[in-house]
Amino acid sequence: MRIIDLTGVKNLLDNEHAQSLNWINAAAEPVVALGRLYPAGFRVPLHSHNKTQLWCARRGVVLVSTTDGRWMIPPGHGLIIPAGLEHSTEMISEVEMHSIYVDPSVAGASGPKVVEITGLGRSLMEELVLVDLRPLSVRRQRLIMELLLDEISHLQERPLGLPFPEDERLACLCRRFLKTPAANAGIDDWARDLGMSRRSFTRLFRSETGVSFVTWRQQACLFASLPKLAAGEPVTNVALDAGYENIAAFTTMFRRMLGSSPSTYLRARSA
Secondary structure (H helix, E strand, C coil): CEEEECCCCHHHHHHHHHHHHHHHHHCCCCEEEEEEEECCCCEEEEECCCCEEEEEEEECCEEEECCCEEEEECCCEEEEECCCCCEEEEECCCEEEEEEEECCCCCCCCCCEEEECCHHHHHHHHHHHCCCCCCCCHHHHHHHHHHHHHHHCCCEEECCEEECCCCHHHHHHHHHHHHCCCCCCCHHHHHHHCCCCHHHHHHHHHHHHCCCHHHHHHHHHHHHHHHHHHCCCCHHHHHHHCCCCCHHHHHHHHHHHHCCCHHHHHHHHHC
């Protein structure tokens, strides 16, 4: 277990990440933990590891990308990444990360998913990450690992993954939408841009992403809004930027997808 501050040594980041990856893959323990402090804007290139990873953002916002989608990790959340899955990461802001790596024979995963980290989960991860500074007995460390594995299996999934289509024309529209989200974007407009009928477009969109256009649009609006909220922008401004006519409509969408209003959600994350 180790914790590494990388915020002040940008020229050493890539080398340190490569060393950490080798350490993780070579570790014989069923569970290993790692803590990092990353500067805003740092990118980790495409890579994979031989263990299932729980990537937890204690502070800051992270974007994880694969060939099939993007997953946003805001504060208080984590992303479960299956062993062997190639992915890259981008730090949207300065990030404090705690990661747990688990042998897939102990805890596997069928696909990436964003989960909300409980208070118990955060405390258990911290105990393992800081074990070099706060030594634990072998028995206590084993008990913490076992309890953490059980807790991970009960973490609630959150809709912060955004599937991306392979069709390049459609992917282009999706990327453009993320830059300028609009809650009122219409199916007919997108279908017209692609020279397709409404029915053909909806069929293509679902086959490419696995979700309906309306569901994807809501997730994308939330996806684009969370970094702004985490940066302290007023909820009203964020709602308007996302294309909502008023804060009430934005709050309703936010509560439906994350279970609380934006202000309540942010207070909980800060706490």
